[in-house]
Amino acid sequence: MDVMSQASPDQTAHPGGTGVGASPGEEPLLRLRGISKHFGAVQALYGVDLDLPKGQVTALCGDNGAGKSVLTKSIAGIHQVDEGEIWWEGRRVHIRNPKDSAALGIETVYQDLALADNLDIVQNMFLGRERLQRGLLDEDSMERAAKETLASLRVTTVRSIRQPVATLSGGQRQAVAVAKAVMWNSKLVMLDEPTAALGVAQTRMVLDLILRLKDHGLAVMVISHNLNDVFEVADRIAVLRLGRMVAQDSISAFDRQSVVDYMTTGVSSRAVKGPSADGGRN
Amino acid sequence: MSGIDSQGGLGADGTAAPEAADLTAAKVDIVPPEIVAGSLSQYFHAWWARVRGGDAGVLPVVIALVAVTVIFTAVSPNHVFLTPANLVNLFDQSAVFMVLAIGEGFVLLLGEIDLSIGYVAAIGGIVTGQLVQPSWNWPWPIAIAGGILAGAVIGWLQGTIITRLRMPAFIVTLAGYLIWFGVMIQILGTAGSVGVSSSVLGNQQALYGIVYSYIDPAISWVGLAVIVVLLGGMMWLRDAGRRRRGLVASPIGLTVAKIAFIAVAGVAVVAICNINRGVMLPVIGVPWVVPLVLAVLAVWTILLERSQFGRHMYAVGGNPEAARRAGINVALVRTMAFVLCAGTSGLAGIIYLSQQGAMNTNINGGQLVLYAVAAAVIGGTSLSGGRGRVIHGVLGGLVIGAIYNGLYLLGLEIQWQLVITGLVLLAAVSVDALSRQSSGVRV
Secondary structure (H helix, E strand, O other): OOOOOOOOOOOOOOOOOOOOOOOOOOOOOEEEEEEEEEEOOEEEEEEEEEEEOOOOEEEEEEOOOOOHHHHHHHHHOOOOOOEEEEEEOOEEEOOOOHHHHHHHOEEEEOOOOOOOOOOEHHHHHOOOOOOEEOOEEOHHHHHHHHHHHHHHOOOOOOOOOOOEHHHOOHHHHHHHHHHHHHOOOOOEEEEEOOOOOOOHHHHHHHHHHHHHHHHOOOEEEEEOOOHHHHHHHOOEEEEEEOOEEEEEEEHHHOOHHHHHHHHHHOOOOOOOOOOOOOOOOO | OOOHHHHOOOOOOOOOOOOOOOOOOOOOOOOOHHHHOOOHHHHHHHHHHHHHOOOOOOHHHHHHHHHHHHHHHHHOHHHHHHOHHHHHHHHHHHHHHHHHHHHHHHHHHOOOOOOOHHHHHHHHHHHHHHHOOOOOOOOHHHHHHHHHHHHHHHHHHHHHHHHHOOOOHHHHHHHHHHHHHHHHHHHHOOOOEEEOOOOOOHHHHHHHHHHHOEEOHHHHHHHHHHHHHHHHHHHHHHHHHHHHOOOOOOOHHHHHHHHHHHHHHHHHHHHHHOOOOOOOOOOOOEEOHHHHHHHHHHHHHHHHHHOHHHHHHHHHHHOHHHHHHOOOOHHHHHHHHHHHHHHHHHHHHHHHHHHHOEEEOOOOHHHHHHHHHHHHHHHOOOOOOOOOOHHHHHHHHHHHHHHHHHHHHHOOOHHHHHHHHHHHHHHHHHHHHHHHHHOOOOO
16 A cells, blocks of 8 residues: 655655556556645645556545645646646656647546537537638538547437537536547546536446546546545546645555545555555655 | 438437436537428427527517518508618618627627727728828728728727736727727817718729619629529538538528528519619619628628637637637637627728718717617627627618618607617517526526
């Protein structure tokens, strides 16, 4: 069990070394080291380390105000980090805005979905990255690509991909948002509370979608309050508490109670299997 | 109709997908009819369902036009409302409202408002008028460009203040309303004017001729035929091509109906304009302002509905946060909306200049703004942003122009014109509010 006991912000990392929780020898897709972020007087993140390996679902857990959204938005380029290093495929990168993040292959599915209600499914999926032909929008090619992506994810419940997003149910909107994220040959997809406010069947659909992303070899990060969902889809768990990463390991090292302990107190007396084989930075 | 199966695109046909308890139901539960209907009759059924659901589409325009025509034909002296001379006059008067409403549509699309455009139009008209005075006598195309540019610069100033300093558009453009009103009086002098009715200066004649010179009847019929064939052919090829490739397209019947409607409306307008409306000397032909408005409609429709920038405008109007996260420069899009709005208003001012033969301090910029907003909203543009098309400004402008014209024919005193203007604006806004209420979040 790798408990980074309230890791101090000034602790510098060794990028070449073994990743936190990643398989030995394999470079995680995204590696964060010592990420700090403050808003005015409020410190949101204190020296956070995080690894997101390919083909695995990492659940980011934490109570309200733990800094989950800030961390996600920092990776997505919505916020710029104050301190710390971001390594992508073993290369040091700087993410200054959403375009930088998208250029690396990072896509985010936000809690409020970030879809424009007045636009249809195709228009939303290509928003900001429209295909052009002779200077004008190439609707045919965009519609075909959107259709293929939805089909590959087996999203089959919408009546027409030309219907405005306002006419979709919550689960369908979530599916469109996920499809939008994967259409860009993205390598990392981050989902912010993907099942919040969804019914049972719709939640099932979204969880299946997450597992399909993983099968496609993508790195997936799921932010969730819902431990049922976490234990159903996650391969790894990372727990934030008050802006610090208090635990990060493969799912076998946790049980529900220990995750709750980490989220609420920052420590857990419950050791499920002891330190996992691949865990540990020390 | 072979394309029907592909309409849904994804194989769902109502029997698929058990939509079990989903706590976040759709905000609007009625899908636009043209994308799911397989035939014209299905389309009308779906369309009627949508109207009952509260989204009236172009229905208010049709009802308003019929009502206004019937009422004013009945009550106008000698039923003069429907005479060719008056209808052509109505087109001329409507042109100013149409172009202003098209301009206002750009900012309404973003959920903003621009109250200054009446006097921005005046400034545009003044700049163009000044450039063709004897002392300058610049070529008329440059004068027109100058008037549009003056509007655009004002729009850029106001838009920059609104977006960069994060000030409410309502207040900034209200300030603009006063400022440009004052600037106009300063330029013209309290009772002055700048005219374009010279009979010797060719450039003034050209500007005056926007409204008061007419296309040769034979040429206007040929022009109409070319427009209908080109536009109809493009619509047909596009829809047929999409149907063939299995993409979402409107039913063939609807495509045909649209093309037929354009042809009939075009024939009606050209026919009315080609009836002699002169009292002593024959006056025949389509005023040049008609193709001018059509050109504005075409260019701005392509920008809004076929270009990437237009798509981004809709996105910012629908959900600015989503647009920002998609990497769209929201501040630039918003500023550009004010630039497009004010630049288009400058052109409206040039049409006004032509129609009046001069720009003088009598121009009622306040009333023009309200008419423009009312026209855009009656046409189907939403006040809350995200919904609106260029054609809405044209249709709404026609309704407002008809009301304006009818009230003038009745010879009503100014106080009643004001009251009726206010009532029309109120009616327009209630249509918008009603459509939003009934399509609001379902609980």
